[in-house]
Amino acid sequence: IIETANADLTEQYAELHQPVIPGRYVMIAVSDSGMGMSPEVKARIFEPFFTTKEKGRGTGLGLSTVYGIVKQSGGYIWAYSEVGRGTTFKIYLPRVDAPAEPLSKPREDGSVAGTETILLAEDDPILRPLARALLEKLGYTVLEGEDAQSALAAARTHTGPIHLLVADVVMPGSSGRELARRLAELRPETKVLFVSGYTDDAIVHHGMLEPGLNFLRKVREVLDAEQGRT
Numbered sequence: 001i002i003e004t005a006n007a008d009l010t011e012q013y014a015e016l017h018q019p020v021i022p023g024r025y026v027m028i029a030v031s032d033s034g035m036g037m038s039p040e041v042k043a044r045i046f047e048p049f050f051t052t053k054e055k056g057r058g059t060g061l062g063l064s065t066v067y068g069i070v071k072q073s074g075g076y077i078w079a080y081s082e083v084g085r086g087t088t089f090k091i092y093l094p095r096v097d098a099p100a101e102p103l104s105k106p107r108e109d110g111s112v113a114g115t116e117t118i119l120l121a122e123d124d125p126i127l128r129p130l131a132r133a134l135l136e137k138l139g140y141t142v143l144e145g146e147d148a149q150s151a152l153a154a155a156r157t158h159t160g161p162i163h164l165l166v167a168d169v170v171m172p173g174s175s176g177r178e179l180a181r182r183l184a185e186l187r188p189e190t191k192v193l194f195v196s197g198y199t200d201d202a203i204v205h206h207g208m209l210e211p212g213l214n215f216l217r218k219v220r221e222v223l224d225a226e227q228g229r230t
Contacts, residue, residue, distance in 0.1 A: 116163035121151035148174035
């Protein structure tokens with residue numbers, strides 16, 4: 001079950017939910033009627049690499065990635081769970097009273113091909129070559145790195161422009177966001193697209209590896225955007 005609502009978080013609420021800042025938020029609640037979580041499991045669910053799944057069935061990075069995105073957006077996430085009854089996650093994001101930014105216009109021919117240069121930072125040894133093959137097949141020039149350090153090294157040695165950084169959110173060592181920050185010092189004109197295969201295995205298999213269309217459309221959309229780096 002997914003629910004949304006406007007929420008005004010009061011000072012009284014903030015006192016009970018440190019370190020919440022009182023104000024106007026948008027609430028997103030996601031609930032299930034599954035087996036629920038024990039207090040011991042619930043206390044660790046946002047830890048990177050923590051998982052209750054069998055070995056090889058999960059990375060333990062899904063909820064930690066969600067937590068990071070929510071915190072980077074200035075929001076909060078809370079988990080409510082009872083064994084045998086299910087779990088509810090509530091996300092609060094700051095409400096913004098501003099006009100929505102216009103979406104970039106899609107190409108008239110619907111093409112996702114291009115000739116730009118893309119820096120691909122992905123630590124997964126299976127995903128990285130597949131993503132590179134998808135991009136190169138459509139005409140892009142691809143530089144790659146298995147982590148932030150090797151991606152930055154590729155950027156330093158490349159003499160031409162780099163139009164887009166495609167970076168995994170979670171990588172060993174520096175994160176994708178830290179890589180983007182450091183790359184901006186070298187190449188401030190480079191746009192950025194963050195991706196992650198950790199939030200849901202279905203996203204990896206159906207959104208990128210099999211048809212590849214959702215991933216490639218987003219690459220083209222970011223490249224065609226007139227303003228902003230991300």
